[in-house]
Amino acid sequence: MPELIVEHLTKRYPGAGRAAVDDVSFTVADGEFFTLLGPSGCGKSTTLAAIAGLEAPSGGRIAAGSLVYSDGSTFLAPEERNLGMVFQSYALWPHMTVAANLELPLKLRKLPREERDRRIDDVLGQVGLSDCRSRFPHQMSGGQQQRVALARALVYSPTLLLLDEPLSNLDAQLRQQARAWLKELQRSVGITTVYVTHDQAEALTLSDRIAVLRDGKVLQLGTPEEIYERPAIPAVADFIGRCNFLPATVLSARDGSVRLRVQATGTELSVDVRDGSHRAGDEVTLGIRTERFALPGSENALPVKLTKRLYSGSWYEYELDCGGHTLFARHTARVDPGELMLGVPRDGAYVFAGGLP
Ligand SMILES: Nc1ncnc2c1ncn2[C@@H]1O[C@H](COP(=O)(O)OP(=O)(O)OP(=O)(O)O)[C@@H](O)[C@H]1O
Numbered sequence: 350m351p352e353l354i355v356e357h358l359t360k361r362y363p364g365a366g367r368a369a370v371d372d373v374s375f376t377v378a379d380g381e382f383f384t385l386l387g388p389s390g391c392g393k394s395t396t397l398a399a400i401a402g403l404e405a406p407s408g409g410r411i412a413a414g415s416l417v418y419s420d421g422s423t424f425l426a427p428e429e430r431n432l433g434m435v436f437q438s439y440a441l442w443p444h445m446t447v448a449a450n451l452e453l454p455l456k457l458r459k460l461p462r463e464e465r466d467r468r469i470d471d472v473l474g475q476v477g478l479s480d481c482r483s484r485f486p487h488q489m490s491g492g493q494q495q496r497v498a499l500a501r502a503l504v505y506s507p508t509l510l511l512l513d514e515p516l517s518n519l520d521a522q523l524r525q526q527a528r529a530w531l532k533e534l535q536r537s538v539g540i541t542t543v544y545v546t547h548d549q550a551e552a553l554t555l556s557d558r559i560a561v562l563r564d565g566k567v568l569q570l571g572t573p574e575e576i577y578e579r580p581a582i583p584a585v586a587d588f589i590g591r592c593n594f595l596p597a598t599v600l601s602a603r604d605g606s607v608r609l610r611v612q613a614t615g616t617e618l619s620v621d622v623r624d625g626s627h628r629a630g631d632e633v634t635l636g637i638r639t640e641r642f643a644l645p646g647s648e649n650a651l652p653v654k655l656t657k658r659l660y661s662g663s664w665y666e667y668e669l670d671c672g673g674h675t676l677f678a679r680h681t682a683r684v685d686p687g688e689l690m691l692g693v694p695r696d697g698a699y700v701f702a703g704g705l706p
């Protein structure tokens with residue numbers, strides 16, 4: 350499959366104020382698992398619908414290699430794009446058996462009977478449902494139905510698989526299993542996939558690369574590690590995982606490290622940085638993830654008052670007051686409320702240009 354190219358995609362619904370998708374660009378490589386991640390209403394489904402040809406873009410260009418799906422002058426119908434698509438609701442035909450559900454797209458494509466049978470067998474094997482051929486959807490679990498929906502999207506060998514929150518109907522445990530299974534299936538089929546989710550854990554575990562969307566725009570695009578370890582802006586740090594933010598002033602900056610003063614407490618801290626753009630006197634925002642604090646800490650530490658402790662099984666959730674700012678920390682150690690020092694790991698904090706988000 351050639352790469353999928355989305356360039357300056359814009360979609361403005363009639364009568365709507367701002368664009369639902371606003372100048373979005375990305376390229377998905379052959380065999381890649383690419384995820385659009387973002388909160389409700391950020392434009393994920395609209396982007397996917399534009400790729401599928403279910404929505405006509407207001408601007409931009411979408412192409413699979415040299416085949417233009419849509420641009421200013423071209424608009425290919427969905428059936429001309431050879432895509433497999435699974436929606437949040439599996440939309441299986443309730444009055445048809447699994448085999449009949451799978452046969453439908455093959456009949457539409459006028460494949461001969463033996464070829465249809467062979468493909469149905471193959472794909473049911475791939476999704477692990479060989480013995481469910483003649484069952485009806487209501488005779489299957491939610492997880493199994495979801496597999497049938499995927500099988501139906503794969504049965505006619507599409508060049509591109511588009512998945513819009515396909516696991517969101519499953520309960521938490523089934524979702525975990527389905528994630529591992531889906532990743533495995535995508536790898537073995539080797540199909541280029543665009544996946545939509547608002548679930549950051551799902552995005553991190555499944556994806557080769559992630560585009561973080563908000564208000565119709567791409568905030569950051571990168572591998573799961575890049576997005577999590579090197580968030581470009583506070584909004585990404587806070588959406589992927591949980592992050593605390595404190596206003597600070599840069600005292601000095603050199604050799605990949607900055608010394609800064611936390612405004613709320615006057616505390617001086619040192620933090621490793623990747624970019625050398627910070628200058629003494631800059632107002633910045635210090636970002637620290639909830640799970641990265643040393644609790645209690647001694648070096649490079651903030652004076653705080655521990656105000657709340659919640660037991661949550663694998664760890665404790667803490668609420669701390671830091672000079673009037675509420676911080677959240679997560680730690681396996683049990684610490685009693687009171688005054689203490691909260692360690693900030695030099696290599697586990699972020700320095701963002703500008704004031705609080
Ligand atoms: N058919 C439509 N007509 C007008 N506005 C629409 C239409 N579909 C979506 N929108 C608006 O476009 C924006 C993006 O919607 P979209 O469905 O792409 O979001 P999403 O990221 O998929 O959200 P969710 O996670 O809730 O599914 C929203 O503000 C939504 O209200």
Ligand SMILES: [Mg+2]
Pocket residue numbers: 393394395
């Ligand atoms: Mg959606």
